[in-house]
Amino acid sequence: MTGIRHAILAGQLTAGQPLVEADLARLYGVSKTPVREALKTLAGQGLVRLGDFKGATVTRVDAALVKDVFNVRGLLEPPAVGASVRAGVDLHPAEDLLRRARDTDSALERSVLNREFHRTLYEGCGNELMIEILDGLRERTALISVTLWKSVHSWDDEAEEHSAMLAAALSGDAEEAERLVAAHIEQFAAKCFAQLP
Structure with a gap:
């Protein structure tokens, strides 16, 4: 279904x-x-x-959901991306996902591509449990994202952040990639909190 x-x-x-x-x-x-x-x-x-x-x-998108989802992502995703970079994983497929997300007018398609972009960056981290936990947050993140994108058109800012994250990862700068991923998650969470009643 x-x-x-x-x-x-x-x-x-x-x-x-x-x-x-x-x-x-x-x-x-x-x-x-x-x-x-x-x-x-x-x-x-x-x-x-x-x-x-x-x-x-x-599921209602409330402060507790936003806090829980982005706290866990903030703890796990930056080091997972850093581990992928340090492992020398080919992250070039993320370029196509980012381009396709920029080109679409569909919020749903953009949400799917956004999740795939993030997964491409962390899936080579070598820690199956970390991948499983992050994958488990993808649908909740999507629900939060689609709810936010209805009221705030923040995609251009997020696309720039994605580009910077990817550039750092492709250059092999794991520490910078981790820092940018952490900042991206924190900034998106702040946007979410600003939209909550």
Whole structure:
């Protein structure tokens, strides 16, 4: 049921919105069973909250979520990127992802490309647990990002930050790449906090 995930990350199903199994089953032309299973999967990815009696809702983007996600990313992603650089991993594929993200007008596509760009920088770190944890935050990061991009057009700033991160990584300057990744995560988190009620 990628349709539900797509609708959440495209902002068609908004944060806090109730997800009624019968309505979703009708919408997607399936029985309630695959919808129920999809909602459980999406809950595991942090996109959906399952209540005991109230059913499922799209996860709300609140200060606690932003703090938790970006604190963990801030701790793990910079050293993971630094380790990839030190390992001499070919990071040139990130150039194409960055170009494609700049060229698209779709916030959803940009969000996907943004996540792939970050993953390309950290996936060669050699620490499978670190990769698994960072991958596990990708959907939550996407939900936060799509929510923010609706109210603040910050992509140009982020694209510049991505370019600087990539330039440092491609030049083999692991320490500078780590510093820029940490600053990027911190600045994006600050933008998120500024938009929260």
